[in-house]
Amino acid sequence: MIFDDDMETLPREELEVLQLRRLKGLVDRVYANVPFYRKSFDDAGIRPSDIQSLADVRYLPFTEKQDLRNHYPYGLFAVPKDNVVRIHASSGTTGKATVVGYTKRDVENWATLMARSLVAAGATKRDIIHVAYGYGLFTGGLGAHYGAERLGATTIPMSGGSTKRQVILLRDFGATVICCTPSYSLFLYETALESGIDIKELPLRIGVFGAEPWTEEMRRDIETKLGIKAIDIYGLSEIMGPGVGIECIEAQAGAHLQEDHFLLEIIDPVTKEPLPPGETGELVITTLCKEAQPLIRYRTRDITSLNFTPCRCGRTFARMHRVMGRSDDMLIIRGVNVFPSQIESILLETQGLTPHYQLLVKREGNLDTLEVQVEVDEKIFSDEIKNLQRLGGKIQKHIKEFLGVTAAVKLVEPRSIQRSEGKAKRIVDMRNSS
Numbered sequence: 001m002i003f004d005d006d007m008e009t010l011p012r013e014e015l016e017v018l019q020l021r022r023l024k025g026l027v028d029r030v031y032a033n034v035p036f037y038r039k040s041f042d043d044a045g046i047r048p049s050d051i052q053s054l055a056d057v058r059y060l061p062f063t064e065k066q067d068l069r070n071h072y073p074y075g076l077f078a079v080p081k082d083n084v085v086r087i088h089a090s091s092g093t094t095g096k097a098t099v100v101g102y103t104k105r106d107v108e109n110w111a112t113l114m115a116r117s118l119v120a121a122g123a124t125k126r127d128i129i130h131v132a133y134g135y136g137l138f139t140g141g142l143g144a145h146y147g148a149e150r151l152g153a154t155t156i157p158m159s160g161g162s163t164k165r166q167v168i169l170l171r172d173f174g175a176t177v178i179c180c181t182p183s184y185s186l187f188l189y190e191t192a193l194e195s196g197i198d199i200k201e202l203p204l205r206i207g208v209f210g211a212e213p214w215t216e217e218m219r220r221d222i223e224t225k226l227g228i229k230a231i232d233i234y235g236l237s238e239i240m241g242p243g244v245g246i247e248c249i250e251a252q253a254g255a256h257l258q259e260d261h262f263l264l265e266i267i268d269p270v271t272k273e274p275l276p277p278g279e280t281g282e283l284v285i286t287t288l289c290k291e292a293q294p295l296i297r298y299r300t301r302d303i304t305s306l307n308f309t310p311c312r313c314g315r316t317f318a319r320m321h322r323v324m325g326r327s328d329d330m331l332i333i334r335g336v337n338v339f340p341s342q343i344e345s346i347l348l349e350t351q352g353l354t355p356h357y358q359l360l361v362k363r364e365g366n367l368d369t370l371e372v373q374v375e376v377d378e379k380i381f382s383d384e385i386k387n388l389q390r391l392g393g394k395i396q397k398h399i400k401e402f403l404g405v406t407a408a409v410k411l412v413e414p415r416s417i418q419r420s421e422g423k424a425k426r427i428v429d430m431r432n433s434s
Contacts, residue, residue, distance in 0.1 A: 003119040003151070004112070007260050008315045012308075015316065019263055020054050022288035027051050027060070030294055033078040036071055037061075037296060057263060057286060058274050062297045068098040068238060076293050077101050084292050089137045090237055100139075100237055101292035107146065109289055113258050114147020114243040120256060120315070121208050121231040122249035123177050125152035128203075130175035132184065133211065134160040134422055139241030140211055144179040147243060153177075160184070160421045167192045167199075174203045179242075182209040182218055182230070183424035186355055189225050190415070200227035206249070208233050210242055212423045213323050213341050217348030221355055232322060236300060239285050245320055254307050254319030261289045264318060265297070266306055269327045280305040282327055283320065301326045303339070329427065331361060333370045336405040340426045343372060343407075346398050352380040352391060356417045363431040370407040372399070373417065381413050 002008050010018070027048040030037040040061040041047065050056065068076060077084065079101075086102040102110070123129065129148040133140030141159055148155040156173055158166055160180075167188060170178070178185065185207055192199050207222065210233035222230045234255045235242035244262060245255035257264055263286040266275045275281045283300045303326065307319040325339030332338075340359055347353050357374040372395070380391065392409045399407050418425075 001119055001122075001124070002314060003116040008116065008256075008317065010260070010316055012316055015259060016054060018260060019288060023054065023057065023263060023286065024048070024051055026286070026288055026294055027296070029078055030296060034076060034294075036067065036076055040296075054263065057265065057297065060286075060296050062272065062284070062299050063295050064299050065098055065238065065301075069096040072096045073099040074101070076295075078294055079103060079292050087137075088139045088142075088237055088241065097137075098238055103291040106240075106291050109261065110143060110240055110243060111146035111150040113240070113261065114143055115150040116258065117233055117243045117246040118144075118147055118151050118153070118177070118208065120246050120248045120313070121177070121233070122206050122229060123148075123151065123153060123208075127176045127206075128154045128156065128174055129177040129179065130156045130158055130166075130170060130173070132158050132160060132166060132178060132180035132188075133242070138422075139235070139237045140179075143235070143241035143243060144208070148179075163187060163191045163421065164195060167195055167197055170199070170204060171197055171202055176203050177206045177208065178204060178228075179208045179233075181211045181420075181423055182207075182214040182222060183212060183355070183419075184421060185209060185222055185226060185230075186218075187419045187421070189222075190419075199225070204228055206231060208246070210234060213325055213329075213339075215341050215344045215348065216322070217345050218355055221348060234320060234323070236302075238295065238298060239287060239300075240290070244285070245317075248311065248313040248315060250313040251311055253311070254321050256311070256313075256315050256317040257306075257320050259317045262286065263288055264306060264320075266304070267299075269301075269303070277308055278305055280321075280324075283323075301328050303327055303330075331359070331368075331370065331427070333361075333368050333405045333407075336403065338370070338403055338405055342403055343399065344426075346395065346402060347372075347374050350391075350395055350398070352376055353395075354414065356415075356419070357426070358417055358428055359426055360428045361431060368431065370405065371410060372407050373410045373412050375414050375417055376411050378414055381411075 084101040089097040089099045131144045135141035207230045219230045232247045234245040245257035265284040266281040269282040283302045287294045302323045305321045354375040360371040396409045
């Protein structure tokens, strides 16, 4: 089932004609209305009239998250503030918050793209959709909410937190679809068991999971424990929020990105040069339809690749391989590049471990060290010490063999790693704590 058949199955040639028309209109608008972009274009020696093909986008300047912070709060708006009907913002934990504005049409487009996404995940207007993403300035909750209402489904605006109550309401309200982070779904599973509730026995059939990187191994764990289809959704606040892309339930083989609204590139994160189709690099997005705050060549920092081969679901939009990590989350341990998702894959393939782990980065002398703390299940934890030591050594060996880095492995007792009701905190950087 497809929500917008005319657009989502558009032949590639027609899609590219549409993208070019929208790109030309976009560069005209930002040059005329956003001083930051006018200066960036002028500094690069680019005029809007120079953009005559989609390939010409490579000549336009990049936009980075720091640019949004530098022009906090409204400096990148392309419309008068009277036309802005909604504002979202990041938490600002690593600096100034990044503010994003929406016109009425932006909000309507967002709702439509989220409705498309929910349908791709297998939802219909007959579903009851439990939204456990946070509401408020975070885009997750309201993005999923508006999409569910646009679809015509029954929407439960639960938000994050109150985990025991969430479990009870999942049972009592009979939700069939849940939207939350993948790590939180496992926390819900644990909490449900403590309350004597088996989520497998509930009507729940689909989970729409995003806002943090996760692996195929975690997908299998979620699907086995909750008895649902686990679908990967992609989005980021600066671009729109959730709904930039999503897997289809037919294939579950990469997120279809909404290419009628977003122009995509993959670049080498070091040289910043575009990479050929299929190569792995950093995803760069240009918003083709955003009115309040359009962004040119926004560097997402997400490391992935794009697949342009036809999908059996019938959608013609490119599929994005599951994000393996962020270029700014990559750890460099003694010259070796390591992503948390790579370690997660090894942990979840090891029997007796839970999906709850943290990576502690420390500095000893002039060298960085990595410690992997991972919870074991109840049965393993009660085992003999020598068996635990043997398991820890096995994990350490696998990390060394597959990733080429030596990591200390600490097996910890069940439920000792703090659970998150939002994004799971995987990396604890202790290098500057002393």
